Amino acid sequence: MAFHQPWSPLAASRGLTEAGAKDPDGLANALFGRFLNHCGAYIADESRPFSGVIDALKELKAAGAKLVVCTNKPADLSISLQTKISMVALFDGVVGIDAVTAAKPNAAHLIEAVESVGGDLARTVMVGDADADAGVAHAAATPLILVDFGYTETPAAELAPDVLIQHFDDLVDACTAIFN
Structure with missing residues (x-):
């Protein structure tokens, strides 16, 4: 196939x-x-940032993290959504399906997204909520943080995350724990 x-x-x-x-x-x-x-x-009619996500992203960015969106959606749709919900400035880049050689869960998508912002794959953490996010992290051999409130049909705990969080208030501590 x-x-x-x-x-x-x-x-x-x-x-x-x-x-x-x-x-x-x-x-x-x-x-x-x-x-x-x-x-x-x-795209943004019913969309709102999850509680705690903006503060967590600001804290990670202030600590020097490069933040890039790795999405199987076209980049322009993702940028439009982020702009309309006032999140676009939090990211160093958006790498959609139209800008990579392969879709998630193929490792190439995450690797190319990290490279696009000058990041270091050895210092990368994939944060997601679905099986494609888990798959790309595992394929690229990067640590994985999953939220337990995503849209995946498979429960997030069954996707073998390194850390499973229940709220974005826990994201910064989860990232810190992975690299310490």
Whole structure:
């Protein structure tokens, strides 16, 4: 089976083919364009930063951490969301699926994201909430902090995090503990 990146019309073509659609690739491209336009228009309508995340990111940044978003979404959508919820200035970069050679959970995504901000993979911690985040951290052999309130179907505790946190108030201490 060929690997298709998430957030692409290619990922939808297989389902349309199975459903018997005529010209599944063309239909997927058209629908995907409509989806991206809709998503971009309403991306922040129901979005809010989790409690404690802004303070934690500010504290990490003040301590010298380079912060980069590693997302399987297109970078412009992530930047738009972060701008609208006043978080974009907290990050040194945003590396979306459209800027890397492979999607999470492939190690290349995290490695390329870290390199894009001049970071050091040996001093990297992946912070996430889902199986793709756990997979990329394990593949890149980097420590993993997961929150237990993410959207993953697999409970975060079963994804073998180095540290599992219940609130972003615990993030700075978790990062410190990993490197001490």
